[in-house]
Amino acid sequence: DPEERELALSRLLDFYLATAAGVYALERPGDRTVSHLEPTGYKGLSFTQHDHALDWLYSEANSLLACAQQSATAKTIRRSVDLLLASKDLAESGANSRQFESVATLVRDAAAAAGDPRSEARARTTLAQVHSTAGRFDQADDEARMAMQLAPSTDDVWTHCNAPNELGIIAGYRNRLDEAETLLQQTIAAFRADANQPGEASALCNLSRVHLAIGHTTSAVELASEGVALYNRMGLTLRLANGRYALGLALARAGRQHEAQERLSEALTVFRDSRQRLWEGMTLFRLAEIHLDAGRSAQAAGLAEQALTVLLHVGGEWRRANVLTVLGQALQGIGQADRARVCWREALSVFDQLAAPEADAVRRLLDPASVGNGT
Missing domain, CATH: 1.25.40.10 (Tetratricopeptide repeat domain)
Incomplete structure (x- = not known):
């Protein structure tokens, strides 16, 4: 019966979204993204061990993404988009990146067709990150700019934090350094207003990369060190590795090669353990x-x-x-x-x-x- 199928798919979507959100929270404790996801009526699996959580995410990748695709309808589009947000690690896995991109594109179009600017902005921000990861900076730039244009029509805190962050990163890659600095300063303020310390630390490290490109090596080291200090206070692992990566780049440019090698080697161990290819x-x-x-x-x-x-x-x-x-x-x-x-x-x-x-x-x-x- 079509109605029974629809209800069953909705329960499956709840299961995947709740479980993926739990994996995301375990990988990124303190990140407010999980607080901005659509609520679910059914509980997912609960993990206490990092490896078990990642095993589930990658073993369920094909089915999870298929569920997001099948759920890209007007009734369930918000949970469909949020399932992509919660499972973003799949976009960087190599094995699942193309499927993730395909589903994200379909979900973006479905959100636009449904006339839901919040879902469309989230989908475009996610797709911008996918394109940026793949080195397709022009396409990433287009998606991030569209997300920024949609942001004022929605009160979505997640978009107001993450869309300028993505566009700022891309502007840095494209050597639009003044624009990148402005966007990342906006991002830092938005994350602080949301009490999202991991997000704030990430934006500080992104701004450090921009200062390196400008030639402000001292401030680049200071910004990355501030981000790492925030991560350290929260006892994070994966995000701390991102911070150490940024700090390693800044230290290398500052001529502190031994320290830079130490920070990058520490980051490498975590990235391998977290399967961040x-x-x-x-x-x-x-x-x-x-x-x-x-x-x-x-x-x-x-x-x-x-x-x-x-x-x-x-x-x-x-x-x-x-x-x-x-x-x-x-x-x-x-x-x-x-x-x-x-x-x-x-x-x-x-x-x-x-x-x-x-x-x-x-x-x-x-x-x-x-x-x-x-x-």
Whole structure:
């Protein structure tokens, strides 16, 4: 009977949303996202151990995402969107990222068709993060801007915190640094108003990255240290790893290489334990950069090769090209010039396709004589 099917699917949606919210809360204690999710009429599973919670999330990924897709109707669109919010780790897993993106796109369109600006803004913010993770910054920018346009038509605290955060991160990647700083300052204020300390700490670390790009190294270290201190006070693990990653980058730029390596190595252990493939790969890449700067080319090459393997199915072509650039430099340092040029040519092809500014630096690596000629 259609009505019975609808009720059964609604109960299943409640089960998945309640359980995924519990996993999210276990992974990110203190994060207010779970307080802003739609209430459920049925309880989900409860976990006390980190590994058991992640085992459930990844083993149930296909069914969970199928449930979100089937529930993208006017009656249940809000819970469908919130199920994606609660299971966002799947977007960075590599194994489930494409399915997550497909479902998020469908849910976004369903929310727009239902005339629900809150659900549409949440879906677009989530989709912006998916595209950003995959290195598709133009598409991420479009989704985040649409979410920001929808935000004033809704009193959704979650969107007011997370939409400017995503757009600020993307603006930083696109080198729109003044815009990024303004958006992230707005984000910090919104998270503080919501008493969301993990969110505030995350935004502080994101702002640290922007200050690094501007060249304000001292304030970048201070901002990342402030974020890490907040995470430490809450006794967090996964989010603390994100903070240590940001602090490691700032310390490396400040010339404090040993401290930077320590913070990044600590982050790497947590990312691996939490199955955060994207951040595991990016941390290996950052460690490779530190070893390269210190003249340890063999170690840098090994770490860069590991990063490429981890980022094979997640992170996108732009990130892969950056790793290839560093791998080429490390290979050059150990006398493998031919392999280095293969890496650089592949990286240049990606950067040219993306019209990325990094292409010029790779051209100089391939043709050092062009620097003297001013070409």
